[in-house]
Amino acid sequence: MSPVNSYYPARAVVDLGAVRSNVRALREHASGGAEVMAVVKADAYGHGLVPCARAAVEGGATWLGAAQVAEALALRAAGIGGRVLTWLYAPGAPLAEAVAADVDVSVAAGWALDEVVVAARATGRTARVHVKVDTGLGRNGVMPDDLPELLARAVEAQASGAVEVVGVWSHLALADQPDHPTVVGQADVFAHAVRLVEEAGAHLEVRHLANSAATLTSPGVHHDLVRPGLAVYGLSPVPHLGAPADYGLVPAMTLEASLATVKRVPADHGVSYAHAYRTPTSTVLGVVPIGYSDGLPRHASGDLPERPGGPVQVGSGASARTLAVAGRVCMDQVMVDLGPDAREAAGDRVVLFGSGEDGGPTAEDWARAAGTISYEITTRLGARVPRAYVDGED
Known part of the structure; x- marks a missing residue:
């Protein structure tokens, strides 16, 4: 291609x-x-x-x-x-x-x-x-x-x-x-x-x-x-009884994206459709270019703090932070309130779910945010999202 x-x-x-x-x-x-x-x-x-x-x-x-x-x-x-x-x-x-x-x-x-x-x-x-x-x-x-x-x-x-x-x-x-x-x-x-x-x-x-x-x-x-x-x-079919690691399992998929637009907005600024989320203070918003047409569940929309949306990890290493989707999940994108002191920039990596070994979000976390099961989170991932294969044992 x-x-x-x-x-x-x-x-x-x-x-x-x-x-x-x-x-x-x-x-x-x-x-x-x-x-x-x-x-x-x-x-x-x-x-x-x-x-x-x-x-x-x-x-x-x-x-x-x-x-x-x-x-x-x-x-x-x-x-x-x-x-x-x-x-x-x-x-x-x-x-x-x-x-x-x-x-x-x-x-x-x-x-x-x-x-x-x-x-x-x-x-x-x-x-x-x-x-x-x-x-x-x-x-x-x-x-x-x-x-x-x-x-x-x-x-x-x-x-x-x-x-x-x-x-x-x-x-x-x-x-x-x-x-x-x-x-x-x-x-x-x-x-x-x-x-x-x-x-x-x-x-x-x-x-x-x-x-x-x-x-x-x-x-x-x-x-x-x-x-x-x-x-x-690598996902647990019995999350109420044990996490993957409890059974010797490792989640195989990491869903990641790159930040697109990163911009400062004023306090009380509406975010996404119906303004279900409004910024509590002047802050920095980040746009993650993946949405429900890619398989992210719309039920994982967030109107923080009353109902946090699906979790995402921004940054890497010691500076990594796990935040939540702010506002409605859109067809092709979700928004994240990066906070007033955010240092992230367009192009920075965002992990929506992965192994969780570094404290980042997992498919099970998204399932809980959407009121569903982890099976649905991975199987609904759209065909237009490329699959890249690595070998952690090699």
Whole structure:
């Protein structure tokens, strides 16, 4: 790309060394010899599908999870081998391409099994199938009462060579509350489903239930395979129980920008739309050229001191300061009250969130400011924000 086309005043710096390190830490958390599936859906939670998938495999992940079929095919197109599972599709999905690319496919309903069988016969390959069971989340998955009928059809297709049922899986509703009775309840329903699948004659290789939260807090549900997503990227899925460092994790993404306009304004000067924030005294305002079209949540707007906005760190080293967004988050920019004695200038670095190791803001801080979860903060980061890759282990 030309310098003109590649320029952007903000960037997301992703540390692939942190991704590898996080996967190694998650392997340590996995009990009973369970393998690790690194979930790289949603562009690796906003971090970049292919670079992060490669780093996860280098860190010891033996499986990759991609919700969308297109994501799984993109991994194969990039030359990434190993086991890949995809699970979220509607009728008419390119399952033949997935089967031909040796992608494992989840089946959660009779129509899905039918389409996988058609895809397998069209390609002349045996499709590797994981049966998804709804154990209580109320989302994707076959209901337990309907499982025997689906299994009968799946085993019939297996006998014909069209499919091989290699996995059974489900997802927890309250894994972030490990003592909640639904965790045990769903684990019991899953155990019963596994027995049904095994008794039906499936050729099971893996049974998997644990997401990031359960990988870190509920070893009793690890089975053969754990499926961490958020934790792969160094964020805690249970911030009320522990920070990333408590689980040996390091946030992989730093979202940074450069100050644009820096100017002095008088006291009681309105800032941004609706003047939700007014300067308490003569002060210096800084404009950070990144906004809600880039993924910053508008709910993290600030009308200090009543409701601080999302945090930002200006400056570096000993002079670094963590301040808050002043006024409404705009489409392409946010404002920061730098204070009456500010020494920052246009071009100075601003960190919106990062590892937090130097006391700066984190994605979890932004999540709290916006009343959401850190998953949303990274996954909503817009495509126009360039991703730059570094390797902190190199």
